[in-house]
Amino acid sequence: MADPVTSLVIERTGDLLIQKIVFLKGVRRQVESLGDDLERMRCFLKDADQRQDEDARIRNWVSEIRAAAYDAEDIIEIFASKVEFFTKKKGLVTKLTYYPLKIVNLYKIGKEIESLRMRLKEIADSREEYGIKDLGEGMTTHGEELQRIRRSSPLSEDKDIVGFEEMTKSLVAELLKEDRNRRVASIVGMGGAGKTTLAKKVYNHADVRARFNCRAWVCVSSSYNHKETLRTIIKQLNPITNELLDMLEKMQEQDLEERLYKDLEDKCYLAVLDDVWKEAAWDCLARKAFPDGSTSSRLLLTSRNRNVAVHADALSIPHELKTLGEEDSWQLFLKKALGHGANAVCPSDLEVVGRKIAGRCAGLPLAITVIGGLLLAKKKLKSEWEKVLNNFSAYLSRSQSEAGAILELSYADLPANLKFCFVYLGLFPEDSVISVRKLIHMWVAEGIMQKRGAKILEEIAAYDDVERLCSRNMVQAAGMTVDERIKTCRVHDLLRELAIRKAEDEYSLQIHDTRDDKISAKSRYLAVHSLPRDKNYFVTSAPPLRSLLFFNIRRYVKNINLSFKSFRKLRILDLENVEMGYNLPKGIGEVRLLRYLSLRDTHIRRLPHSVGCLRYLQTLDIRNSFRTVIVSNFIWKLESLRHLYVNSLECDVPLKIEGLRNLQTLSRMHFDPIMHNNMITLTSLQKLGIWVDERSEIDKLCMHLSEVGSLKTLHLYRTAGGEWPSVAGLSKLHHVTELKLSGRFLRMLPSDFPPNLSLLSLKFTRLKDDPMPVLEKLGQLTFLKMEDAYEGPQIVISRRFHQLKFLELSRLNHLEEIKVEEGALPQLQCLRIRDCSRLRKLPEELKHMSSLDALELVDMSKDFISGLEADMVSSVPNLRIF
Structure with missing residues (x-):
């Protein structure tokens, strides 16, 4: 696997060349050569990526390539945006006026590309200085070491088990069911949730041992080796002799499958397949090596991926291991921190700090076991336990044997774009409940979904990625919509720590969470959780940021000094809840690459006209509680706009929105602007929210919207203080399947509704x-x-x-x-x-x-x-x- 970030950026740079070729004619050859240079680097990275964790020199070398790839994308996109801004949809006079500017910019980008190519050549030449030659040759990869640590055996059963009693009974009952067919039971959950521990308890249960006299256990793992897995099972079913071992070594795959099949044929067997990662691994074993006769045989598999369990047996509901509750966490913590035994009692002076430590583990048995083991070796002093509590993450990361391996494997198995999606979650504060809709808008703005198809499908692809992360138990669903879609999600603290660690190492991502931290000059993604004392800290460091997000920053107006000229590479700017005063600085128009802008609850009163220069902007969120935002008539210029969220919007002239062919969401617009615009031109519009009052003619509105074939969701809000108008004409909306009516004192329900209404x-x-x-x-x-x-x-x-x-x-x-x-x-x-x-x-x-x-x-x-x-x-x- 090549470095995931560099791979994504190189792909995007290639796509950019195709999209912007009309604006890059004068430097096409240089850009193509730059793309070739980066592609050659990417091929070499396939080996380097496997050794980043072992060798700091390789890590630094990969970091240099990554920075160059980012700079290449920025150079091309900034130049193309300048030329596009001055030439697209302009008349001949304007084009002639700006022709000298275009020539100057062509010269500048040509020089920048040549400089970047020289930089890449120096990076390539530096391999020998770093001693980086035949990467991967004769070396053990970091992934293989993790796999060795992770290997499981049914013999070493953990006696300190808490919270698995009911699930153990359920699994044993499922294995013992009177069903002659071969059936599959499964346990799924995040890394460290206790899947293997539970499987051992079931495997060694007295009733299970009595029922299945032919049993086998194998750890499949993510680096699945079919031959080795077959050999492992056969050895457990036969007396070990030198003759058997020699024979197994010489056998081909098909011969091993046939041998295992014969060993199990006509037997009532139980096989545990621990840690199955891929559906293909299951198919290789189950369909070829395990007989499916009428012997009441059973297979028990554990997996981090729910889709694998469902694939194995669609009729069997997977047993999902959730994190432990507060009391179960505390009981397990006592056993691990104070020694074995069910009667462990915590000294009174340690209980408060002990419960806090257990709470930091967020119900994950793995974390409780690791931290408990560390405390067991320490003196039972309050000062010692407080030291662990105050440096929880550091103590946990020191024990990188099993804990690190388990979580690291989950990350290593992710595809490149999912790795980026996962580490991006690290930007959000600890214990955050994250809006999936917001997350999707951000991912799309980052360009992660660029290769997935048409623009209208990018949001669908992004939501699929949320589901994939949830099915792999890397992310937890926190809230669901009425139609069972994931509405909000959260990340377990330990996985967030992993995301942050990977993000800092591989993605130039930084979290600023103490007032005295310095902003790194190399940061590309920055989340500000705390403002420093220096109000000009952004100006002095001026990192090449692509994402700038603020969290939990309120009433810091004097401390935030955003010079937008320093942030021309920004794609995402999230200022939600930052009380900025009344107006947004007009310099925002300089951030031409901006795709996502959230000013939600910033208390701004007016958007400057320069926002109309943001031609790439996809999401604009200006929802402010109880406050109207004033805009001039520029919304129609935002040709890339997909989502416009407002609470109340006011314009001095009739607001023009028609012609926005990419617009999918338009929330809480007033009735009159909707009626004054030709809504048929909004060919992608799916969700529309409208404020209505006693004067609003709903019948005319429905006639106006009846030809908007893409419209699926309509939300009508009654303005405060007025009465509901007559809600007539809804039956004209044949395309609408979701209707929401909000507002007090609706005297009676309408007599007709959209005919295809489902929600x-x-x-x-x-x-x-x-x-x-x-x-x-x-x-x-x-x-x-x-x-x-x-x-x-x-x-x-x-x-x-x-x-x-x-x-x-x-x-x-x-x-x-x-x-x-x-x-x-x-x-x-x-x-x-x-x-x-x-x-x-x-x-x-x-x-x-x-x-x-x-x-x-x-x-x-x-x-x-x-x-x-x-x-x-x-x-x-x-x-x-x-």
Whole structure:
């Protein structure tokens, strides 16, 4: 694998050459030669990347190539943007006026490219000085060393196990089921969650040993060797003799498969495949070497990748290992830090600091085991434990044997673009709940998805990457949308530490989290978690930043001195929650490569006209609570704009937005600008939010939007203080599948809805009449969410809700009873009831809903929870009480 960052940047540089060739005619030869130089370097990096962790000289050499690759991309893109700005869509007179400027810029870029090529030649020549010659030849790679550390055996079973009792029972029961077919049980979870520990406990369980007299255990690992795996299993099934060993060494792959198949044929066997990384590894073993007869045989696999488990047996639900709860974490910590035994008691003077240390491990058994082992060797003094607590990350990283290997392997197995996605998460503060939508916009702005297809598909590809990281247990889903998409995510502290370490080493990424830190002059990605005392620290260092993000920085107006001329390479600028005063400096227009700009809750009052120069801008977020942002008429110039988020926008003249063919999201615009623009020209528009008042003619609006074929989601907000207008004409919106109505005192529901509506949200409408008789007529409705939407004491759900899969009733403060007719809601999968303070009990009909998989009760009273009937609770597979 070549260095992931350099590979991505070289790919992007090649794509850039193709996209901007019309603006690079005068320097095309130099640019192509530069691309060839970088490509040659990338081929050499395939070996160098494997040894970066072992050799500082190689690490420095790779870093020099990476910096050159970044500079190459910046040089080409900055030059192309200048020429494009002065020539695109300009008249002949303007082109002639700026022709001398173009010639000057061509000369400058030519000189810069030649300088960069000389730099690359010097880097190539320096290999011999560093002693870098035949990389990879006769050497053990860092990855192979990690694999050796990771090898597992069923013999060394950990006696200090906490929190696995129920899952052990479930797995043993699954293995012992009366099913003659060969079945697969699986355990999935992040590295260090205890998958192997649990598998050992099951493998050595007395009932399992009694049932399967033919058992084998093999650690498959990420560097899968099919021959070696087959040999390992055969050795466990036969007496070890020199004859057998010689024979196995001489056998080819097919012969080994046949031998194993015969050894297991007609036997009731159990095979544990520990640490399976790839679907291909499973296919090689399961389909060729393990008989699938009628002997009630079983396979148990562990994996960090949920997709591998599902692929192995789609009918078997994987057992997902979550992190330990607070009390289980504490009990495991006591056993590891104070010595073996179930009766370990913590000295009273150590309990407070001990619980804090256990909490820092965030429920990961691996971290608790490592830190506990370190403390076991120390004196039982409060000062010693506080030293570990105050330097938690440093102590943990010192123990790089098993802990480091397990987490490092997860990272090493990621494809290049997923590595970048993962380390980018390290920029966010510890324990952050991260908006997936925001993350996707940032990744797309970074150009990671450039090779995946048309622009409209980049967001889809980015969301797929979020799911891939979650399925690999590198990222945890924190919140889900009603249609079961990941809405928010978080990263376990230990994985975040890994991301930061890799980011600093490989990605020129820096986190500024103390006031006295200096900003590195080499930083490309910078997250500011704390502002220094020097208000001019950005000016003095002026690093070549591509991303600049601020977190938890409030009321520091005097300390932030952003000279935008110093940040012309920025692609991402996130100033969310930074109170900047009233206006954004007009110098923002100098940051021509900017693709993502968030000014959310910055309290700005006006956007300068120079924002119209940001022709590459994809995402503009100017949501400010309770404050209108004033703009001049430049939005239509942002031709690359995909997402515009506002709370309230004001313009001195009718705001022009038509012609933005890339625009996908337009949130909370006022009614009049929508009606004054030809919305049909917004050919990519998918989500639209509009403020309406008592004067708004909804019927005309729907007619206006009826030809916008890409529109899927419409959100209507009622402005404060006014009444709802007549909500008529919605049936004209054939393309809309998701409708949200927000605002107080909607007198009655509309008589017609979009005919293909599948998702409906009613928020703050405070209807007087039960809405269900109207809503039951929506034949395709699958998701219904009602929040503070109805003020009556009772709702009645009839049998006409044929398709409804998700129902949320939230903050219905007057609701006392839910009636469900017999046979109603045949498709319902999830019922969520949140903060309905007067609701007395659940409807009896829930007991008979075979489709109901999850019942979520959030912020409900203690009396309501204690009054739940046992048979009601037992009838739902997943009861979640928050």
